[in-house]
Amino acid sequence: MTTQLNRLPRRMAALLAVTALSLGAAACSSSSDDKASDAKDSSSASSSDSATSGKSAAGDGSDSSSSSASGSSGAGASAVNGGTKASNSSSSTGGKAAAAGASASSRCRTAGLKAAFATGGDAVPDMKSDNQTQASVAFTNIGKRTCTLTGFPGVDLVGNQASDGTWSLTRSTKPVTTISLSPGDTTDFSITLGATTEKGSGTFQPGLVRITPPNEESQFSLKWPFGGAITKQDGATHPATYVNPIGS
Known part of the structure; x- marks a missing residue:
């Protein structure tokens, strides 16, 4: 009887130890899952942000290109209106116009x-x-x-x-x-x-x-x-x- 009573505290201690280990494992698993979930969410957000950023950059680039082309065309038109045709979009035409302009400007008056x-x-x-x-x-x-x-x-x-x-x-x-x-x-x-x-x-x-x-x-x-x-x-x-x- 005395032996059984002595064993009972040991068994209870063992059970408590097992329970504690189980709870610790569960806590670790939960923590690991949470971290994995956080990492997954972070990766998804980063990818989404990157895609959005890339789209935005592409959009800005497209706008910039359009603006640049429009500006170039405007400058060319302005140059043409100003009498300098070398700024036309066609380099061959511009070259031909520039040569004519040079010839006229170099003539002796x-x-x-x-x-x-x-x-x-x-x-x-x-x-x-x-x-x-x-x-x-x-x-x-x-x-x-x-x-x-x-x-x-x-x-x-x-x-x-x-x-x-x-x-x-x-x-x-x-x-x-x-x-x-x-x-x-x-x-x-x-x-x-x-x-x-x-x-x-x-x-x-x-x-x-x-x-x-x-x-x-x-x-x-x-x-x-x-x-x-x-x-x-x-x-x-x-x-x-x-x-x-x-x-x-």
Whole structure:
């Protein structure tokens, strides 16, 4: 009996120990499940937030791209309206427009040039003959930028005689070249003259020469310094007097 009574406290202690272990295991399992659940929830939230963030970023990127394209188009339109076509969306068109703009902007203007007859040495025409001769007109760049001259100037002869009137010279068939003039540089062109020693009817006595640089509207008025006369052929298809291109 005494032995049984002694065993009872031990069994109770064992049962209590087992119960305590079970409760501890349950508590650990619950804690582990809670942590797993928390981890799962955290992962889900992170994934969801990331997806939302990514969508938002994509949306912002799309908006940014649209805004950028619109801005680029607006800038191009503005540039075009401002006269600079190099900003068009088409690089080839822009390149072509830019080249044209450059050519127009580099052209020598009347205001940036000085014109004068060449009067030295062989440049003086022989007005005392009945043969063709030549007078030369020099253009000097008096501006502050490099410019170009190409093609034929306009030349109008104003006669001294009442019957002369104004004669707008035709062009020769010589090829055209482009001449670049830095500030202070000079180039010239020539006027071929059908000189004559005759007087009166059928002749033209130059008194004033009006010269228009290529592609310009403003003119230079130069007094004819050589005297003499040329055969009047202002209505002829192939007159003996005509103008040659720049650089000839």
